[in-house]
Amino acid sequence: MHYEHIEIEKKWRRIWEETDMHRTNDDTPKPRHYCLDMFPYPSGEGLHVGHWRGYVLSDVWCRHMKMKGYEVLHPIGWDAFGLPAENAAIKKKVHPAEGTMMNIKNMNRQLVEMGTMYDWSREINSSSPSYYKWTQWLFLKLYERGLAYKHEAPINWCPSCRTGLADEEVIQGKCERCGTEITKKNLNQWFFKITDYADRLLRNLEDLEWPSRVLTMQANWIGKSYGAEVIFKVKECDEELPIFTTRPDTLFGATYMVLAPEHPLVKTLTTDECREQVDEYVRKVQSITELDRLSEDKEKTGVFTGAYAVNPVNNEEVPIWISDYVLMSYGTGAIMSVPAHDERDWEFAKKFDLLIRQVILPPDGNNNLESAYTGEGTMMNSGDFDGLSSRGGFEQVVDWLAEKNLTRRQVNYKLRDWLISRQRYWGAPIPMIYCSNCGIVPVPESDLPVLLPYIENYEPTGTGESPLAAIPEFVKVKCPNCGCDAKRETDTISQWVCSSWYFLRYVSPHEDAVPFDEEKVKIWLPVDLYVGGVEHAILHLLYSRFITMVLCDAGYVDFQEPFVRLFNQGMICRRSETSGRLEKMSKSKGNIVNPDGLVERYGTDSLRAYELFIGPPEQDSEWDDSGIEGVYRWLRRVFNFVMDTKFLEGREMSREVRRYIHTTIQKVTEDIERFHLNTVISSLMECFNNLQDFNRKHPGRFYKESVEEYLRLMSPVTPHLAEELWHHLGNIDSIFNEKWPEFNSDFVKEDTMLIVVQVNGKLRDRLTVPVESNQKFVEKTANESEKVMSAIKGKTIRKIIYIPGKILNIVAN
RNA sequence: GCCGGAGUGGCGGAACUGGUAGACGCACGGGACUUAAAAUCCCGGGAACAUAAUCGUUCGUGUCGGUUCGAUUCCGACCUCCGGCACCA
DSSP: OOOOHHHHHHHHHHHHHHTTTTOOOSSOSSOEEEEEEOOOOOOTTOOOHHHHHHHHHHHHHHHHHHHTTOEEEOOOEEOOSSHHHHHHHHHHTOOHHHHHHHHHHHHHHHHHHTTOOOOGGGOEETTSHHHHHHHHHHHHHHHHTTOEEEEEEEEEEETTTTEEEOGGGEETTEETTTOOBOEEEEEEEEEEOGGGGHHHHHHGGGGOBOOHHHHHHHHHHHOEEEEEEEEEEETTSSOEEEEEESOGGGGGGOOEEEEOTTOTTHHHHOOHHHHHHHHHHHHHHHHSOHHHHHOTTOOOOOEEEEEEEEOTTTOOEEEEEEOTTSOTTSTTSEEEEOGGGOHHHHHHHHHHTOOOOOOEEOTTOOOSOSSOOOSOOEEOSSGGGTTOBHHHHHHHHHHHHHHTTSEEEEEEESOOOEEOEEOSSSSEEOOEEEETTTEEEEOOGGGOOOOOOOOSOOSOOSSSSOGGGGOHHHHEEEOTTTOSEEEEOOOEEOHHHHTTSHHHHTTSTTOSSSSSOHHHHHHHOSEEEEEEOGGGTTHHHHHHHHHHHHHHHTTSOSOSOSEEEEEEOOOEEEEOTTTOSEEEOOGGGTOOOOHHHHHHHHOHHHHHHHHHHTSOTTSOEEOOGGGHHHHHHHHHHHHHHHHHOOOBOSSOOOHHHHHHHHHHHHHHHHHHHTTOHHHHHHHHHHHHHHHHHHHHHSTTOOBHHHHHHHHHHHTTTSHHHHHHHHHHTTOOSOGGGSOOOOOOGGGGOOSEEEEEEEETTEEEEEEEEETTOOHHHHHHHHHTOHHHHHHHTTOOEEEEEEETTTEEEEEEO
């Protein structure tokens, strides 16, 4: 009999489908487990071996949980709206609706071929009206709660995708999707008020079982800082300039102020003599891209406005400058500048020859600074506050100014509100109506969904309006309030909104009256284990947390955090043909490995096992085709062994075999639970080598139960092969309805133990002694060893260290 | 610059809370089977020295120090690679 993997795998997939093996039941007395893969977008390129990794990982986990007695919810669906899908469609000149359907079909085939246990009856698609109806509903809920607002602001604009983007979608000044440099564009846009939740989003991080780097990334992104808002009065003028500082203890060192070029008071403050250069500078700043503005090696630029402010602590007059290193979107858009104790201010002061005054003495006593000193120290040149520590000074300066109503304690966040309008076709229309009588009117819930019309010219316009604006039948509408002619909002909702609630939809994917069945949400959520790449560390994971909190506040769900445990699988890398370096697999880098050929040659089970065997799942790994050979050999040997051996009936194992099996049960179970899937494969291979050895040495003494136990252990990794051999042994029911093997520690005990004998920490001999031996006996045996004797010859024994069952170390000199 | 992660044979990697470094696999070498090859099976591989083989000795987990009877594991300094963030006052 040959190991005909193709036929075996096809056969079992068919049977599993016919018998509804992977259907998840809501009504069950079993404990429940919700394991979720991150929402994939239907890409035309399909899945490569890098994508496989995450899906195999979660599938192995789920199959193991099922055998452990859990009712497992393991659904899948498609993040089908949005830029990726639409950009691909435009490139191939296919309508996004059709392109998306084609891609879904292909990826669906691949996921099925992987032998995954998804419950396909729960498949969802974020671009279907039955889904996006509820994305629109979500928008209305946020609007009702004052968390969705329209606002004109200079937003991130991608000239290539021709749409606005959220801050989170701009990576180092470039578009997250296409890499084009981002510019600013003033547009009237819809935002979600995620900043209202900044503090909760930060605090709740403590309770999450997430990789620490993701927690750190989120905390940094939220960027909470404690400080004070201090008011500087403008000289000879009624205007006030509030600034935010985290270092009120350095106020006496504030020798000038800087406003963002976009600051509303720039026009008012600028003197006639300076107006020309200020106007020119403002124009220049507006014209450069975000990337250039942020670039690190850029020299500081700026101009003097001609105006002066008064430093509230010492009534000193300080010049007011403008510079693009001050951002309008953080704090108040204005800063006090303390060049002696801030690197950026130092650089600026040096360049424009502004006064630098040291007000903090470092612990080393240096009072002649050659660069900004940003640490803590003792206050100096600070009037009555001299001699106070930075910390004490912070409090006292604030208290003193607060009495004069010139300051208050203040917490600031880097997090900005979430821009969700997209000037693109392929998304859920924002369910809002503009009426000349009533203003902004939400579409009544009963009118949802606002259907996305099927149009021929869906390409982005670049005018700042979506292609929908050119469709009169879409735009024209009656005001739901007064019945007059009104206009629809024509922007669409960012796909990140679609994916920030999808995990709720899986519990009741066909529900028509509500977005999700609240009772079912109660029994299944929050998600117990979320598996996906680290690339979503900020974007998707932050948005989903926010949306869940809002739904919790609104009483739709009873938990704040959607994902209890998160596992990030490492990327599969390969040398890129273009750069020659190890890089993440992607079509553009030309380093893709297509799984289809490998599946044909070695089978799905081999590829599944190899995806795990390649390395620790949380780390990046380099792909190497040749390694799969070894995994394939193992599976074929198992197949041949089971097919060719005549096993003894009866539920009994020989002692030696039982020890191998139980050692492996323990190891495999522990390793799956710790996600060490690579060593799961090693131990399964090792165990099989031992079993086969035993069978060669003692032919005809192998019990069926032993193989069955082994097959159970293999089954999450190689489901098809395990199922085939399971049935070959005469079992009728599926192996996945079996229980996970129980480990029994009595069965791994041996009669003897190995004691390593060291002299001065160096290995000298290995002793095999009965397990019940005490230290005295071990010492005596060691003393009889020639190797040990020669090592301690002529030396005095100073100390003996004995670790029971492990080691005996003799210290002698 | 700041914050993470990593550095172990020719290669991927293993070693749970300090206790036999190199499990498992790839590639390689030798052998068996074969007319031959492929496939399969068996055996062997960290390095150096030594030896006719064996026995053996020394070195060895990025570098240099430290703690310890004992360090891939803990501490300190540094080097390299990868990832994230980056004018957030």
